[in-house]
Amino acid sequence: MSEQSAVLLREVKKAFPLHGRQALEVLDLEHLALPAGSCTVLRGRSGSGKTTLLNLIAGVTVPTAGTIRIGGTDVVALSEARRDRFRAENVGYVFQTFNLVAALSALENVSLAMMFASVVPQREQRRRAGDLLTRLGLSERLAHKPAQLSRGEQQRVAIARALANSPPLVLADEPCASLDAKTADEVLAIFLAVCRQDKKTLLLVSHDEAALGGADRVIDMAELNRTEASSGSA
Amino acid sequence: MTILTVALKYLRGRLVATTLTAVSIALGVSLVVASVLLARGIKDGFIAGATDYNLVVGAKGSPTQLVLGVVFRMDLATPNIEDTIYQSLHQDPRVETAVPIGVGDAFRGFRYVATNSAYFAAFPWRRKTFALAAGKFFADDPPSEPAYEAVLGAEAARSTGLQIGDRFYEGEEMAEYPLTVVGILRPTHSADDRAIFFSLPSYWGMNEVARGMAVKPLTAVLIRPKRMSDLPSLNRELNISADTQAVLPSAVLLTIFNMMAVAENVLKMILAIVGIIVLLYVFVAMYSATMERRREIATMRALGARRATVFGIILAESAGLATVGGVVGLLAGHAIAYLAGLVLGQSGLVTNPFLFNPFEPVVLVSVILLGTLAGLLPAVLAYRTEVAENLAPLS
Numbered sequence: 086m087s088e089q090s091a092v093l094l095r096e097v098k099k100a101f102p103l104h105g106r107q108a109l110e111v112l113d114l115e116h117l118a119l120p121a122g123s124c125t126v127l128r129g130r131s132g133s134g135k136t137t138l139l140n141l142i143a144g145v146t147v148p149t150a151g152t153i154r155i156g157g158t159d160v161v162a163l164s165e166a167r168r169d170r171f172r173a174e175n176v177g178y179v180f181q182t183f184n185l186v187a188a189l190s191a192l193e194n195v196s197l198a199m200m201f202a203s204v205v206p207q208r209e210q211r212r213r214a215g216d217l218l219t220r221l222g223l224s225e226r227l228a229h230k231p232a233q234l235s236r237g238e239q240q241r242v243a244i245a246r247a248l249a250n251s252p253p254l255v256l257a258d259e260p261c262a263s264l265d266a267k268t269a270d271e272v273l274a275i276f277l278a279v280c281r282q283d284k285k286t287l288l289l290v291s292h293d294e295a296a297l298g299g300a301d302r303v304i305d306m307a308e309l310n311r312t313e314a315s316s317g318s319a
Numbered sequence: 320m321t322i323l324t325v326a327l328k329y330l331r332g333r334l335v336a337t338t339l340t341a342v343s344i345a346l347g348v349s350l351v352v353a354s355v356l357l358a359r360g361i362k363d364g365f366i367a368g369a370t371d372y373n374l375v376v377g378a379k380g381s382p383t384q385l386v387l388g389v390v391f392r393m394d395l396a397t398p399n400i401e402d403t404i405y406q407s408l409h410q411d412p413r414v415e416t417a418v419p420i421g422v423g424d425a426f427r428g429f430r431y432v433a434t435n436s437a438y439f440a441a442f443p444w445r446r447k448t449f450a451l452a453a454g455k456f457f458a459d460d461p462p463s464e465p466a467y468e469a470v471l472g473a474e475a476a477r478s479t480g481l482q483i484g485d486r487f488y489e490g491e492e493m494a495e496y497p498l499t500v501v502g503i504l505r506p507t508h509s510a511d512d513r514a515i516f517f518s519l520p521s522y523w524g525m526n527e528v529a530r531g532m533a534v535k536p537l538t539a540v541l542i543r544p545k546r547m548s549d550l551p552s553l554n555r556e557l558n559i560s561a562d563t564q565a566v567l568p569s570a571v572l573l574t575i576f577n578m579m580a581v582a583e584n585v586l587k588m589i590l591a592i593v594g595i596i597v598l599l600y601v602f603v604a605m606y607s608a609t610m611e612r613r614r615e616i617a618t619m620r621a622l623g624a625r626r627a628t629v630f631g632i633i634l635a636e637s638a639g640l641a642t643v644g645g646v647v648g649l650l651a652g653h654a655i656a657y658l659a660g661l662v663l664g665q666s667g668l669v670t671n672p673f674l675f676n677p678f679e680p681v682v683l684v685s686v687i688l689l690g691t692l693a694g695l696l697p698a699v700l701a702y703r704t705e706v707a708e709n710l711a712p713l714s
Binding site: 136137140143145146165166169170172173174176178180184186187188189193196197198199200201202207210246250 | 320321322325328329331332333614615617618619620621622623624625626627628706707710711
């Protein structure tokens with residue numbers, strides 16, 4: 086099982102140092118494996134460690150203890166610069182608040198992600214960005230800045246940006262939480278469809294019923310995070 | 320996309336702030352460039368105007384007043400000397416060229432300068448050449464038959480609008496002796512552009528006192544010796560005389576430049592302060608931009624941007640700002656120097672602000688380096704941006 090896992094975490098702990106006091110442990114996870122091409126939904130109450138877990142898998146932050154392997158690579162063992170490069174090429178990240186660069190157009194925001202990796206040759210970046218945005222229904226919005234796009238359109242640009250370097254793993258942190266229900270359903274449907282078609286391994290933090298329904302597996306943080314379990318039972 | 324294109328997009332993204340910062344830099348740079356160009360132009364103007372002759376002979380008094388009054392026409396003329404001094408110097412075997420000068424009043428602010436044809440002669444040692452744009456040079460008329468012909472300097476002709484054949488005079492008392500324009504000079508980029516030249520006999524004929532004098536008056540004589548080794552003896556003899564002084568224009572120039580050096584030192588201090596202000600402008604602009612953009616920087620890091628990449632984007636922005644401000648400032652500096660040159664030209668100083676100065680690339684490179692330096696701390700802030708901390712969902 087673990088041999089075929091796209092993502093494998095073992096005995097991962099994350100604690101944040103506090104001034105003059107004992108470090109605050111926010112995550113204590115025994116084991117988590119995500120099969121390649123699967124769609125996993127992560128849910129839990131606010132502060133249960135969902136975003137911390139995504140950041141650990143993305144290599145944005147490092148665990149206090151434990152191992153994290155993505156596609157066979159131990160990301161914890163990598164230097165920061167190599168981890169950045171690994172993330173650029175292997176992990177797509179969709180944020181709750183889109184986090185598009187305001188000064189760049191939709192096309193440029195997607196191209197920006199390609200600048201950080203060496204996956205797509207520079208001369209093909211604009212074409213690929215255009216193709217991705219067209220696939221997500223934004224062919225008429227390529228030159229628009231984020232401020233000129235609706236929230237749903239902004240999130241679709243963010244999804245295109247996450248897929249820009251064809252990463253095998255896509256992480257999404259409540260991608261529809263900032264959208265109204267109708268738009269959220271539309272964006273989620275297109276997001277799940279694209280990930281399915283491209284056989285991405287998707288780890289999605291969401292409480293959306295549509296997401297839960299479309300997932301191969303739903304994990305509750307209260308069961309996964311031993312810190313959460315102990316604080317929840319207290 | 321490259322670091323440079325992202326940096327340029329960011330600069331365009333906040334166009335108003337970018338423009339204001341670039342204008343601030345340009346103002347500072349233009350001030351530096353204009354000051355240096357003008358200082359250089361003024362010095363060049365002095366050197367160009369003063370180096371053709373080795374001695375200026377005039378009445379006893381201030382050497383600086385003599386040179387400024389006779390050569391640059393920036394000061395009141397010194398008292399007169401007798402024409403016989405010119406005659407004896409003209410005959411002196413040690414003298415190659417002696418040119419008599421009579422500085423008179425002015426017509427609409429343009430000084431009357433009486434001389435003879437030697438003043439315009441193209442000697443091989445002369446740096447300045449006189450060429451006519453129109454008409455002819457006035458004749459060396461005999462004292463008994465003054466021709467009252469005038470040759471106008473280029474600026475004097477342009478400003479007064481006088482043309483060949485026009486007759487003019489200043490003041491009712493001179494109406495009896497009008498001058499006729501017979502020639503207009505091409506620009507020489509010296510004080511001569513603002514002069515109205517005519518013959519000494521005309522000068523004496525127009526002056527009631529001079530008309531009655533047996534020995535005619537002059538303001539000065541310009542001397543070029545045959546051999547430089549004769550210069551000290553000529554200088555000594557003319558200074559021993561109770562009536563005359565001989566002045567080396569180069570020595571007066573040194574005095575003037577020494578006086579200017581004090582002003583230049585003050586100017587250097589002001590320019591240093593301007594440099595610091597420019598540095599602060601770029602720093603404040605880039606610091607606030609970086610602080611506003613921490614979330615975007617964190618996002619780029621989350622997308623895989625290395626710390627060095629976001630560091631490079633901020634530095635490229637600073638350098639871009641400084642480059643735009645620097646280039647615009649260089650051009651504006653020339654424009655300011657030109658306008659200031661026009662104003663200074665009215666007081667007799669003529670400069671050429673269009674001349675490229677070798678210090679300009681140094682200024683431009685310095686501004687770019689300073690601008691980049693000002694972006695260093697904001698770039699370090701970007702470099703150190705904590706990703707997880709700055710990606711926390713907005714409440």
